[in-house]
Amino acid sequence: MTEGLAPIPAGHLPLSAQAPGKCIVFGEHAVVHGAPELLFAIDLSTQVVVRPAPRWVLNGDPSAAERHPYFRSVIQSPWAGAQPVDVRTVSRIPRGAGLGSSAALSAALTCALSSTTGGVDRPALAQRSFDVERGAQGVGSPGDTSAAVAGGFLTVNGEAIGESLWTVRDGDRTWNVRRVADPGWVWVVAHTGIPRATGDAVRAVGARLARPDGPTVLAEFARIATEGTRAVAAGDRKTVAELMVRNHELLREVGVSHPRLEALIEAAHPAADGAKLTGAGAGGSIVALPREGAETELVRRLARAGGLPFVVRPAPEGASLLSSP
Ligand code: MEV
Numbered sequence: 001m002t003e004g005l006a007p008i009p010a011g012h013l014p015l016s017a018q019a020p021g022k023c024i025v026f027g028e029h030a031v032v033h034g035a036p037e038l039l040f041a042i043d044l045s046t047q048v049v050v051r052p053a054p055r056w057v058l059n060g061d062p063s064a065a066e067r068h069p070y071f072r073s074v075i076q077s078p079w080a081g082a083q084p085v086d087v088r089t090v091s092r093i094p095r096g097a098g099l100g101s102s103a104a105l106s107a108a109l110t111c112a113l114s115s116t117t118g119g120v121d122r123p124a125l126a127q128r129s130f131d132v133e134r135g136a137q138g139v140g141s142p143g144d145t146s147a148a149v150a151g152g153f154l155t156v157n158g159e160a161i162g163e164s165l166w167t168v169r170d171g172d173r174t175w176n177v178r179r180v181a182d183p184g185w186v187w188v189v190a191h192t193g194i195p196r197a198t199g200d201a202v203r204a205v206g207a208r209l210a211r212p213d214g215p216t217v218l219a220e221f222a223r224i225a226t227e228g229t230r231a232v233a234a235g236d237r238k239t240v241a242e243l244m245v246r247n248h249e250l251l252r253e254v255g256v257s258h259p260r261l262e263a264l265i266e267a268a269h270p271a272a273d274g275a276k277l278t279g280a281g282a283g284g285s286i287v288a289l290p291r292e293g294a295e296t297e298l299v300r301r302l303a304r305a306g307g308l309p310f311v312v313r314p315a316p317e318g319a320s321l322l323s324s325p
Contacts, residue, residue, distance in 0.1 A: 005122045005150065005165070005318070006122075007119060007120065007121040007122065008111050008114055008115050008119050008120050008121075008122075008125060008319070008320075008321060009115065009119045009321070010115060010116075010118050010119035011115040011116060011119070011321060012116065013050060013051060013052045013083070013085065013116055014049065014050060014051040014052070015049075015050055015112055015115060015116070015321060015322075016047060016048065016049045016050070016112070016321070016322040016323075017047070017048055017050075017108045017109070017111040017112040017115070017319060017320065017321050017322060018045045018046065018047045018048075018108055018319065018320060018322055019045060019046055019103075019104040019105075019106075019107035019108040019111060019129075019148040019149070019318065019319035019320075020041040020042055020043065020044065020045045020100075020104060020147070020148055020151060020315040020317070020318065020319075021041070021042045021044050021045065021046070021093035021099045021100035021101060021103070021104045021148070022039050022040065022041055022042060022099065022100035022103060022104075022143070022144050022147035022148065023039060023040055023042050023099060023100075023187060023189055023278050023287050023312060024037060024038070024039040024098075024143065024278050024279055024287075025038045025039060025040070025228065025232070025240070025244065025278075025287065026038040026224055026225040026228040026229065026243065026244070026247055027039075027143075027156075027221060027222075027224075027225035027228075027247075028143075028251070028277075028278065028279055028280065028281070029201070029202065029205040029221075029251065029254065029256065029280070029281075030218055030221030030222060030225065031141045031143055031156050031157060031175075031225075032139065032140060032141045032202055032205075032206070033206070033209055033218055034157060034218075035157060035218055035221045035222035035225060036155055036156065036157045036158040036159070036222060036225040036226055036229065037141070037143045037155065037156040037157065037158075037225060038153070038154070038155050038158065038180065038225055038228055038229045038232060039143055039144075039147050039153075039154055039156075040147065040152060040153045040154070040182070040314040040315075041147045041148065041150070041151040041152060041154075041314060041315040041316075041317075041318060042093075042099065042100070042189075042312040042313075042314070042315055043312060043313050043314070043315040044092040044093045044099065044310070044312065045091070045092060045093070045104060045108075045315070046089060046090070046091040046092075046093055046101065046104035046105050046108050047089065047090045047091070047108065047322065048087055048088070048089050048105070048108045048109050048112055049087070049088045049089075049090075050085045050086070050087050050109075050112045050113070050116075051085060051086045052083060052084075052085060052086075053084050053085055053086035054084065055084045056071070056075050056084045056085065057084075057085075057086040057087065058071045058087050058089070059087070059088060059089060069135075069136035069137075070102055070105055070106055070109075070132065070133070070136040071087070071109075072136070073106075073131075073132045073133070073135035073136040074106065074109045074110060074113065074132050076135070077110075077113075077128065077131065077132060077135075079113070079114055079117050079120070079128060080113045080117070081113060081116055081117045083116070085113070087109065089105060089108075091104065091105070094191050094285075094308065095195065096195030096196060096197075096283070096284070097191040097195070097279070097284050097285050098191075098196075098277070098278050098279020098280055098281070098283075098284030098285045099189065099191075099278075099279065099284075099285060100144045100147065100148060100279075102133060102136070102137070102144075102198075103129070103133055103144035103145045103147070103148045104148045106129045106132040106133045106136075106145055106148070107125070107129040107145055107148035107149050107318070107319040108148075108319060109132070110125060110128045110129045110132055110319075111125060111129075111149075111319040111320070111321065112321070114128060115321055122149060122150070122165070122166065122318075123165070123166035123167075125149050125319065126142065126145060126146050126149040126150070126165075126166050126168055126177065127142075127166075127168055127169065129145035129146075129148060129149055129319070130142035130145045130146070130168050130170070132145075133145050134170060137198055137199045137202075138199050139198075139199050139202045139203060139206075140198065140199070140202060141156060141175060142156065142168035142170075142175050142177065143156045143175075143177075146165070146166070146168065146177045147318075148318060148319055149318045149319050150165055150177070150179070150318045151314075151315050151316050151317045151318035152179060152180075152182060152314055152315075152316050152318075153179070153180040153181065153182045153183075153232065153314060154177055154178065154179060154180060155177070155178045155180055155225075155229050156175050156176070156177055157175055157176065158176075158178055158180070158225070158226070158229055159226060159229065159230075160178070161178070161180070161229065161230070161233055162178040162179040162180045162181070162233070163178060163179045164176060164177075164178050165177045165178060165179055180229060180232060180233055181233060182314045182316070183232050183233075183235045183237075184235075185237065185289065186290065186295055186311055186312075186313060187287055187288070187289060187290075187311075187312050187313070188268075188272070188287070188288045188290055188295060188298050188299060188302065188309055188310070188311055188312070189278065189285050189286065189287050189288075189309070189310050189312055190264050190268075190285060190286050190288070190302040190303075190307035190308060190309040190310070191284070191285045191307060191308040191309075191310075192258065192260035192261055192264060192283055192284065192285065192286075192306075192307060193260075193306070193307075193308060194258060194260055194283030194284070195283060195284075196280055196281070196282040196283035196284050197280075198279075198280040200282070201256050201280040201281055201282045202280065204255060204256070204282075205254050205255070205256060208254045208255055209254065217250065217253065217254065220250060221247070221250055224243050224246055224247045224250070225247075227239070227243055228240055228243040228244070228247070231243065237273060237289065237292075238273065240273075240274065240289060241272075241273035241274030241289050242274060243274075244274035244275060244276045244287075244289065245274050245275070245276065247276050248265065248275070248276035248277060251276065251277055251281055256277065256280065256281030256282050257277060257281060257282075258277075258281065258282055258283050260283070260306070261277045261281065261283075261284075261286055263305055263306070264286045264302055264305055264306075264307045265277075265286055265288075266305075267301045267302055267304070267305030267307070268286065268288045268298060268301060268302060270297075270301070271290060271291055271294040271297040271298035271301055272288040272289060272290055272291060272294075272298055273289045273290070273291055274288070274289050275287065275288035275289070286302075286307070288302075295311055299311065
């Protein structure tokens, strides 16, 4: 069994689960249109504590089932069981920052509730977590939820250069998810502080890619992600950094950059080999590959430019049950 990919065993309430956030290195947005994506689970996570209750409650809110789309999406799922629960969440992932907070919540809750209804294997957990996020968001790919379920580095729609983990389905569409070896680098992300809605950004890019030059733009996104994945697998930092810069230019071209993202990328420049927006964009965060040994300088520069920087490392473990609350 690949590390971190053990099935989720059956369990009884109360129980607790966690799932990591994610950072996309290449291919956000384009993945929704079938191009490859490369991403990794980050060492910031969301934890949920789930207890039996007379009605469905999220963080003390008894009307969350009507008001919180991700919670509603979970509890309407056939595998969630009929027993209402009280859920408390604790997250170190900034919300609306492009770092996978909604995927981590979806995967952690799906993991916990699937345990109460008999347990689940990883491919089914990846499918269920995607269905939850897709149900709440209306659009999107299974990259974020697969990272939350698998941990480590992954490709979606990528070349067959790593072990195939699972295929996620959405109607007629399928996405193949594969493991890629972690090159062992340290990354820096910085949040602009500007929240954004993934669904709106995905729909705007869809409209942009429907224009006559859309297929050419999509092919360039695909080329960058394919070459970027090969470079990560080969540990070729210089090529990865160059392709991150090119990927950002394309994301700017399809309209999902933001003046605050541009300012952070500019500020990162002297201490980073490469930087780009990560996630849906239009606000959210950047990811930078620091010049070797310049992590602290990079963090300082990003903070001085008004960003909220974090040093992140890939989290090898995906969603899991925690010891009893
Ligand atoms: C959001 O984290 C990544 C997008 O590609 C949307 C998706 O893949 O669901 C923008």
